Amino acid sequence: MRLSLQKKFILVAFVSLLALTSVISFIAASNTRAALYQATEKQGRMLAQTVSALIINELIYEKLGLVEEGGLIDNYVRDLHGRRELDLNFVAVLDTGQRVTSHSDFREFGKHYENPLLTQAAEGNTILVGKVETDSVGAEAFEFAAPLAIEGKQWGLLYFSLSLASVESEIRTLIVRIVSFFFIVMAVLFLLIFLLSWRFIKPITNLSHAMEEVEMEMGEKIIPVAGDDELSRLAKSFNDMVRRIRRANEEMKTAHDKLRQSEKLATLGVLSSSIAHRINNPLGGLFNCVRLLRRQGDDPSFRKNYLDLIEEGLQSIKLTTGQLLTTASRRTGAGKHLEVAEVLATVLKFLEHRLKRQGIVFSSDVAPGLFLAVAPYDLEELLLNTMLNAIQAMESGGLLSVIARKDGSGNVTIIIEDTGVGIKEADLDRVFDLFYSTKSDGEGTGLGLWMCYELVKKYKGDITVSSTEGVGTTVTLIIAEER
The missing domain is CATH 3.30.450.20 (PAS domain)
Incomplete structure (x- = not known):
């Protein structure tokens, strides 16, 4: 004890x-x-x-x-x-x-x-x-x-x-008196020691317990202050420190949220060309349908066919904008039945235009029936950031592959591999640092992998990066499977 x-x-x-x-x-x-x-x-x-x-x-x-x-x-x-x-x-x-x-x-x-x-x-x-x-x-x-x-x-x-x-x-009588006096003195001394410990030691133990209980996510832990001696001033200083830490924690959480939102906006900026392409294609067809309907709109059969085409184009635009709004949203709902293959397919819709433009061959080996206890928007963000990094590393084309499987411990391992320019060995230890980036201006903010690291740790998982300069990079995500 x-x-x-x-x-x-x-x-x-x-x-x-x-x-x-x-x-x-x-x-x-x-x-x-x-x-x-x-x-x-x-x-x-x-x-x-x-x-x-x-x-x-x-x-x-x-x-x-x-x-x-x-x-x-x-x-x-x-x-x-x-x-x-x-x-x-x-x-x-x-x-x-x-x-x-x-x-x-x-x-x-x-x-x-x-x-x-x-x-x-x-x-x-x-x-x-x-x-x-x-x-x-x-x-x-x-x-x-x-x-x-x-x-x-x-x-x-x-x-x-x-x-x-x-x-x-006489000696026995004296011994009895000494023993009686001894017990009285010891009782008084014990009371005195207890009072002294309560006055001088108790504040120190209270301070120690308070310091153990103070955590970044918990409310303020304030200890009582009595008197104006050194221990009281120490307790007062501790209370002030806890309040300062609380304020700093709140400011840091606000800054963290702003950083995450900034990365989402930066990612959406990079994907704007893909979104524009997906919207412009049906828009061109819609304009053609409108022009034809103006010339031959009196024919019921002709009008029905082109109205169906207009509705299909509008549905495509609606789906694209809905996905865009979902990705930009700050919601983080829990996914109770989140399949990796389904989320990967959604992410690919945002990246397919850039993959074609840069001549990147995509392959996937994702076993069906892999489910994760991760909010859908968090998993989309993980895959989107890591795959976008891979695409940006292959300006002249290459191979991008995603492999997902379940390991022996019941976790799901997702591997994103590319054949891009790679990362220097000296820079590998810094890839998860905040604002660290080797990309040119306008291509990256230095937040992507940092956010991936934060999200993986949020779910008590693990993320590693291995790379060889001039050969390619491999990002490995390990997340617990849904129970």
Whole structure:
């Protein structure tokens, strides 16, 4: 599925912001977690320092016999463990052999602890911290081992565990807040991205779609203009361009129609001698009939015979002028049952006088039953223009042949061949150009083959010209057969 520019912008911008916001949220959560752990560890170290000093004092007092041995320390350990704000798992005091001398859980009294953390703390003089994965309630915990020593005298170890359950709970609450804030921010950002795309990207996509839809034959495609920024000015310029193209298209169509009419008039001018010949012949006979009727018109039988001849001559003139008007007409009705041989015969009536005058031999090989889905006047124009070009190329006589047949794909191929002067090879690529002609003044306008090309393309056909200078020219028309 092809995404539009607006959708691509929304997708890329949203994914980018999603990734950026996710990274920022992850970093913030990780930093907060680390900060809470550091704060808890710092709190435990401060507690270890404070409590170890108090316990050392109690041990000194016991050593001096000032207090009962173990009594105060046990009370202090149980009291310390009972404070809820400290979240302690246990508190223990160990002697130098790592045997429990006091513990928040009296069942642990007298036990010997084998713990690398305790061993390392006993050998040094600093508070050591270790982290265990789970404590008694299933949460992570920090274990602290603080040596009980003063002026080189080792009294034992203070050993306690600080639960991280509250820290983990606070972290989970923070994560929930971050996730909630994340979704709210993403919803706001998505809305913002959509509005920005609608304001800045939508006009561009509208312009792109409008440019795709604008065609020479369709009406104006105008896009709405809002605001006075660069995009609005671009949309306004596009609308002005569409209007200019529309006006230019209308002017071009008008000029095209004028050119076609000019070519028809030029063709009729070239054929005027043939038309005059076809009209003058019956006119001469009509004048003779009139003169004879004036002298012998009283005889009914004589009058009837010559009146029949006059009517026949008038019908011939009527037929000729009717064909002339039809050819000059601008009508383009659709031919539902248009036979190639019939149209060719009509065209030959206009050309037969010139063929005889120039000594041109005409032959045709047109199979009967070839029908085309072409307006009759368009087919007449195609044949008339191409055959007239051939006649003009054979001033000293020659052979003109028309072949029409149906090919394997169901199209009708019409071939017009002459043995005229031919066309130079360098000029073959220009024969369909507008106003291009190699004929002398008065013989051609340079519109004939151009019009043939336009008509053939109108019916989605094809036209080609092949020629050899001094040998002749072949024009091939391929038009779809009527279905």
